Amino acid sequence: MATTIEQQIIELRTELRTHNYNYYVLDNATISDYDFDLKLKELEKLEIENPQFFDANSPTQRVGGEVTKNFNTVTHKNRMYSLDNSYSKEDLEDWEKRIQKIVGVEKLEYTCELKYDGASINLTYENGVLQSAVTRGDGFQGDEVTANIKTIKSIPLVLKNKELENFEIRGEIILPLDGFNKMNEERIEAGEDAYRNPRNTASGSLKLQDSAEVAKRPLDCLLYHIVEPSNKFKTHFNTLEKARDLGFKVPKAIEQCKSIDEVFTFIKHWDVERHNLPYETDGIVVKVNSLAYQDELGFTSKAPRWAIAYKFKAEQEATILNEITYQVGRTGAITPVANLEPVQLAGTTVKRASLHNADQIEKLDIRVGDTVYVEKGGEIIPKIVGVNLEERPSNSEPTIYCTHCPECGTKLVRKEGDAKHYCPNEYGCPTQITARIQHFISRKAMNIDGLGAESVELLFKEGLIQNYADLYELNVDQIVPLERMAEKSAKNMVEGIEKSKEIPFEKVLFALGIRFVGETVAKKLAKHFKSITNLMNATEEELIAVDEIGDRIAESVVEFSQNLINIQLVDRLASYGVQLEISEDELANNSTILTGKIFVVSGVFTIFNRNELKKSIEDNGGKVASSISKKTTFVIAGDNMGPSKRTKAETLDVEIITESDYLKLIEN
């Protein structure tokens, strides 16, 4: 039976609404943006050709987001719109023709900005003080997330100057790539699933109920629009300059262009240069510069007529999925890996991509033999974002997720609420055993020089080690006869192991490889319980009582502590002299509050002298670097800071703080 046009339209609308919900509310899209945009275009076309089925509530007519029920719902004083998209110079030229006609002017000027890829936010200031921060929601109403937004340091709570005091300003909440990758490293180390991408992590962060959790995420806010400037300004460009004067973070990559040709030069430049930015952009936004013309042009039901987004070609390619293999991690977690027909993507050859977990494979219905879309964003590993069903071979079969461990053959388990399957054969599965020892010796754990991942495999294969405690009983004579080993390397290995007995307790705790106990959690637990004995005797309630330790971690620690094998291993480590409690020095030492933060100090200071300042940073766990780079977290500026340093910090969007800002950082 043939479906009617009307049915087709209704089905597309329903499907797109579901995708909008998944994307904006659940932060968990199940199709690629590319496929979403194709479907939206298809619907748009059908609606234009069949105007009798017009519906003001169609996804083509409305901003895709929704308000959630977890925050106060606030009605926007000025509606928040989406943007129309363009994909080519021709699209831009068509747009220009349309607007030239409406305003009746040939020569139009534009402002070009980057399109920051995050979550939109509307900030309201009254008498120069931040009153509220509301998400875009459905464009009419959004979620009031002021408390969460106040944790973002670059958003001024009180404005620097009084020229503009009552207004709304809009911007994008983003998660810079460095911070995103660091968050993921920690999650992976703790045996958890990685976050999918910076955009949905940023948007998910805004919806957290606990703003202390939000404060820990390195979010930032880039501003792009002052609403209702009460005729104070002539051009959009002026308003952005004003926003910057008022203390907002407005990126430097903004240009006024006199023609679409100039606009396109800007686009071409940033299509390449964007790879060097500290955050993701998915395109350029072109806006009519004159505010008077903007007024004349107004809005469609979904977007301003005076602005258009130019979308960069997604770094996405289609290729064949040859095989799905399964990897076993040190905690026994199984990760499915897509083995692909090699394809060129963003300058590298991609052969493998992440498939996350069984649910993801099922949701996308990914099958061997399929033509799949591979995308590479800011993440470490490329991922599969969709399947081209039209190219599916006729003999294709649904994927049956592996049921047994590929390394030891044990039947896999999956606990309720866990996204992953696990091999439960913790102490017999060879991959888990070696991976656990490899984790133990790694740089952030026991940092054992002279012993690498391959040597661990070799020592295990030769029956010299079965667990990490065995390392401390190795001697040179046992190692020398092994393949590719010499007297010297054997000696280095034993010395390296010996030296690891000086590694502080918090790192040892991390090295033990307890599931969900990553670097940060290990530090917290070490600080709180002070010794392994106290920690292993703690009950679940006592663990949960520790700041930021949740059920999952508590349960995992107790499980570890009650296991006889672990009790014996830890006893042995103690007998060899490994640090299993906090040292006197550490007890006396300052905090780890600045861990992971890199500072550059520039200028002359009043409270500290330079060396005191550097020592204070290090005492609190931070690092001092001599020059500013993308990695720099803060530049502390004293008097007479070098102008070139200042420019460099500004172009790299590195936050510049004063000595007293620094004191506030370490105060709590």
Ligand SMILES: NC(=O)c1ccc[n+]([C@@H]2O[C@H](COP(=O)([O-])OP(=O)(O)OC[C@H]3O[C@@H](n4cnc5c(N)ncnc54)[C@H](O)[C@@H]3O)[C@@H](O)[C@H]2O)c1
């Ligand atoms: N995969 C899915 O299931 C799914 C579902 C829905 C939407 N999507 C994707 O989401 C996108 C559409 O989302 P959208 O409607 O939020 O539009 P959008 O994100 O493409 O563009 C509008 C937004 O851009 C932001 N923006 C960033 N920099 C800006 C600047 N300099 N000036 C002005 N605005 C700027 C604003 O927050 C504005 O709200 C599409 O790419 C679509 O593919 C995907």
Ligand SMILES: [Zn+2]
């Ligand atoms: Zn196994």
